[in-house]
Amino acid sequence: MNKESLQPRERILETAYELFLKQGYNSTGINQIIDEADVAKASFYQHFKSKEDLCVGVLEKRHQYIEEQMQALTAQKRSAKMKVIASFDLISLLNEKEDFRGCAFLNILSEIPVDNMKVRNVIHAHKSNIRQSFKDLLQHADLADHVYLLYEGAFVESQLYRDQWPVNRARKIVNSLIN
Template sequence: MLKPRERILSTAMVLFHRQGYNNTGINQVIDEAHVSKASFYQHFKSKDDLCIEFLNKRYDYWVAELEKFTSEAETVQEKILKSFDFLMDMNKREDFRGCSFLNILSEIPADKEEIYKVIRYHKNKLRECFNEDIQNDMVSAHVYLLFESSILTSQLYRSNELIEKSKIIVKEVLSNSL
C-alpha cells in the first residue's frame, strides 16, 4: 500500500484532473486517499500546495508521454506533427478533458500567484521545447499557439477536427520555414 503522502497525491492527480480545482475539496481528497486530516496537513500545508504538487507531477507525466509518443520521429517536422497526434491520443485516453493547467488557470483567482507561477513555468518550458526544435521564434510561436488552441478547442467541441486542421497548417508553415 502507498504511503499517506503518495495516496494523497495519487488521489489529487485523479480528482484535480477529472473534477477541477474548485470542485475538489480537501475532505474529498482525505476521504478517497484514506488518510486523516492531520496526515494531510502533515504533508501539505494547504490545498494550494497540493495543487502545485499536482501541476508538477502532471507536467512530468504529460511530457514523458509526449516524448514517448514522438520518440521515433526522424525529423523536426515529423516530431512536431506527431505532437499534434499526441493531443488526439490524449483526448481519446482522457475523454477530452483538456489541459489541467489551463483548466485550473480558468478556475483560480488572480491572488493565487504561486499557482500562476507554476503554470507559467511549465507553459514556458513547453514553449522552449518548440523553440529548441524549430529555432525560429515567429514560427515556433505560431506552432505553440496552434498547439495550445488545439487543446482548448478540442475540449470545447469534444472533437479532434481542429487539431487535424492545425496539423495541416503546421505542416505548411514548417515546410516553408525549415
Template sequence: MIKQRGQVVIDKILDTAERLFFTQGYHITGINQVIEEADIAKASLYKHFGSKTDLLVAYLQRLHECWFNKLEADVNKEVDPKAKLLILFDHHLERQVRNGYGGCRFIKANDEAGMSDERVLAEIQKAKQHLKDFIARLVVNSGHQKLLTDKELTGLIFMMLDGGIIAASIFKQADDLQSAKAIIQKLL
C-alpha cells in the same frame, strides 16, 4: 524499488487530487473529499501538504514532470526533424481522446486558481514555457521552409496546440487539432 510509506501516502493523495481536480475542478474539490477518497487520515494529508493550495502546486509539479517526460519520449522516437513537430499534435490528440476531451489541466488550474495565487500561476507558466522552449528547439532543428521566422513558427505551433486542445474540449472532437497539424505541416 520499494516505495517508502510516506511516498505511498503522497502518491495516493496526489492521484486522488489529480482525478478530482481534473473531473470536477479545484474549487469544487474539498480537502475532506480528497482525504476520504484517498482513504487516508487528515493528519497524513497535512503532514505532506500544508494547505489545499500546496496540494494543487504539488499536483501541477508532478503533472508537468510526467506529462513532459511522455511528450519528450514520444517526440524522441521520431528521427525526422519535421515529423517531430507534427508528433506534438499527435501526442496532444491522443491525450484528449484518452481523457474524454477534458482539455488542458494547466489551463483549467489557471482558470480556477492562477489569478488568485502567484505560486499556482508560476507553476502553470513554468510548464507552458517549458513546452514553448521545447517547440522552439524542435523548430530550429526542423529545417522548415522559412515562410515564418523560427520565433513566429514556434508561437504559431504553441497557440495552435493550446487552441486545438480548447476546441477539442468544447466540441468533444479532434477536428481542430487535426486541422492545426495539417496547417503546420504545410508550413514545414
C-alpha cells in the same frame, strides 16, 4: 498502477488530480480528497500544508507526466518537423484517455484568483517549457510561436467540441507551415 499500492503522498496526488479533472479545482474539497485517497488527515497535512500546495504538487506531477509522454511520442522521430507534428499526438492521446477534459493547467488557471502567484508560476513554467521546446526544435522563434499557439488552441477547442478535429486540423496547418 493500482492506487492502493501507492504511498500516501502519491495516492493524494492521484486522487486530487482525478477529482480536479472531473469536478474542478474549486469544487473539490480537502476532506473529499482525504476520504477518497484513503489517508489520515494528519498524513495529508504532513505532505501538503494547504490546498494550494497540493495544487502545485499536482501540476508538477502533471508536468512530469506530459514530459514523459512527449518524450515517448517523439523519441523515434528523426526530424524536428516530425517531432513537432508528433507533439499533437499527445493532445489526441490525452483527449482519448481523459474524455476531452482539456489542459489541466488551463482548467486550474481559470479557477484560481489572479493573484495566486504560487500556482500561476507553475502553470507559466509549464507553458513556457512547451513553447521553448518548439523554439528549440524549429530554430525559428516566429514559426515556433505559431506552432505553440496552434497547439494550445487545438487543446482548448478539442475540449470545447469534444472531438479530435481541432487537433487534426492544427496538425495539418503545422505541417504546411513547416514545409
